Amino acid sequence: MAIQPLINHSISRQIPRVMTARVARESSAISQVSGMAAPSLIPNFVKKGFDNSIDFLAKGIGKVAGNKHVQKLTKWCVENNVDYTQHLSAMCANVLNGFYMYNVMRSKKIEEEQKKPLMLNMFIGTVLSTIGGYALNGAIDKKLAPFEVAIKNHYGDRASDIMKGFKIAKSLMVFQLLYRFMCPVVATPIANHISNKIRDKKEGEKGSLTV
């Protein structure tokens, strides 16, 4: 019985210390006190490479910031108090849907007859969602006063930062909700209605030919 703990002890010595979040926290705390570098799972050369690439990207962004057109656009947005988030969000969704429409148009697998209603369908969904997104976002914008007060009360100095973030998050979520959730719900019945009409028309034409 006395041998058992000894064996356990020797085994535990041989097992290397696994890097967990807790261990990393402890070691970083120790390093802060002692001035030694904290051990990490990621090799140094990977860290340096990543850091350099971010540096390179930051310099590229600096060049973009120096561009006159970008500066003009930014100034125009700020001076006219434009809610650029909603425009960017709508633009992103429209580009994406345009891509899907183009995909349908050039597809060889989808029959020619089906292409038009499919594209029309996407178009209706996109347009409805875009209009709805702008309308809903505008309506919510008018009722932000209680949130502004609550954020001011709760965050104090950071209130302006949080409010800016809140406004951006609100615009993003409104458009996401419409494009990803409401669009399928609204577009499907309209799509089905148009589809049925087209089908009925075709069947009528076929019937008249056979008679």
Place this chain on the structure above:
Amino acid sequence: MSVQLELNSNNLPKNRLKRYMGAMSCERLKVNQSAAVFKGQYESNKDDIINTTTGYKNSSRVSFSGDIKAQVGGFAEKLVKQKWFERFCDMAQKNSAVAEAVGALFITCGMRPLAIMAMPQKDEDKNRKAASHSIASGVTGLVFAKIAYEPFSLAMKKIKSALDEGNGRKYLGDAVDFLKEQASSENVQGAVKSAKKKATNWDCFNQLVTYGPKVLTSSILAAFTIGTMPYIDKYIIDKYILKKKPSKDDKPVFTTYDHFKYITFKSTPSGEEVFQNFKGALK
């Protein structure tokens, strides 16, 4: 706390009067020829409710907007205190592309699967597959956003810290002054207009840099989602959710038709019904 209201019963329709009474749990006390007096019980400490309701004395209309405002205010206060709210707002400001993906995750993994599963359909597997596709698209969207757009926010963070240290010229060159100045028109157009402005050049540029790449690369994001979907279909959904037996003939498919199939949640390609099963374009 009790509040007394006087309402002009001549001008007020009876059904509306009843509705107000019901909403306030009022007791009718006294009826005159011109006015009726009601007593309502409120359980609230909010001053604004009392002010708004008593402000309508001798008026023909009663508004409960004060009550609604208090409710919205209460909701706002509760929401603002949440830790995730602070984190999400921070993320939205610093990295809106990833914040959008996180928000989309909530929709695609929560609301949409629930809505799909609630739809009555003969074939339950079809609903399950559609719900799984929704979840998978949300997760792949987040993974792509984290890989592709996170570096832009890290680079902006670096620029911001350099600006704060007064070393912004290292990255920005001559554009330092442009991003440092706070809403340039403030100085020119006076304080009246500037009071409305809350965004600065930095805010706008930050948004352009962190979200702009998403606009430019949204087609690649779509291709990534579409490309990974057959594998998720074969190795996760079919295997664990539908519990199909894998056969040797099953191969991940990449035709355009099937791409559209995944967008429309169709589980089996069947000619004419493509259009009937259309359920939105954006993944």
